[in-house]
Amino acid sequence: MTRWLQHVAQAFAWLGGLVASAVAVMTVVSIIKRATGFMPVQGDVEITQFGIALCISLCLPWCQLQKANIIVDFFTQRLAARSNHWLDALGALLLALMCGLLAWRTSVGAVGAREVSETSMILSLPMWWAYASLAPGLALSALVALMQAAAHARGTDLLPPAEGI
Numbered sequence: 001m002t003r004w005l006q007h008v009a010q011a012f013a014w015l016g017g018l019v020a021s022a023v024a025v026m027t028v029v030s031i032i033k034r035a036t037g038f039m040p041v042q043g044d045v046e047i048t049q050f051g052i053a054l055c056i057s058l059c060l061p062w063c064q065l066q067k068a069n070i071i072v073d074f075f076t077q078r079l080a081a082r083s084n085h086w087l088d089a090l091g092a093l094l095l096a097l098m099c100g101l102l103a104w105r106t107s108v109g110a111v112g113a114r115e116v117s118e119t120s121m122i123l124s125l126p127m128w129w130a131y132a133s134l135a136p137g138l139a140l141s142a143l144v145a146l147m148q149a150a151a152h153a154r155g156t157d158l159l160p161p162a163e164g165i
Contacts, residue, residue, distance in 0.1 A: 001146035002147070002148075004121065005065065005143065006065060009062040009144060012061055012136075013063075016054070016058030020051070020052065026044060035097070041119070043122040044127065050125070053130065057136075060099070060137055060138070061143075064100035064144045082147060085153070085156075086153070100142035103134075103141075106134045106135045106138060107132070109131040109148075113126070
């Protein structure tokens with residue numbers, strides 16, 4: 001299960017990176033067009049908002065799996081390893097609950113936006129697309145954090161720390 005989780009999280013992160021790259025290229029094109037007197041990319045702000053939100057949700061599972069989130073350990077540096085594992089388990093469990101809640105609510109939001117045919121202001125893109133696209137990354141983040149919480153409660157790590165981080 002851990003290998004599967006690692007592969008899926010990495011695939012999500014690659015996809016998130018591609019989305020961020022596409023948004024960056026679109027932004028540069030829009031700025032160049034605007035600076036040279038041409039019409040900028042229509043709806044560039046909407047596309048950026050949707051794209052970066054998607055990128056973040058897709059990259060969260062890999063970030064959590066690699067322990068790349070910010071950790072403030074100033075007060076816990078001198079605690080025993082077992083105590084730190086319990087604190088890490090609690091933190092991972094809270095993150096799992098938060099990401100699970102966000103995945104659920106974005107899914108509910110997608111259904112609601114689809115039912116009322118809500119669209120974006122400039123491009124008239126269906127808003128349910130944006131909401132629905134966030135749910136898989138958030139759900140995977142919840143699963144990663146839940147598995148990490150269980151591993152920490154056993155006094156182990158889900159994966160060994162990545163080199164170079």
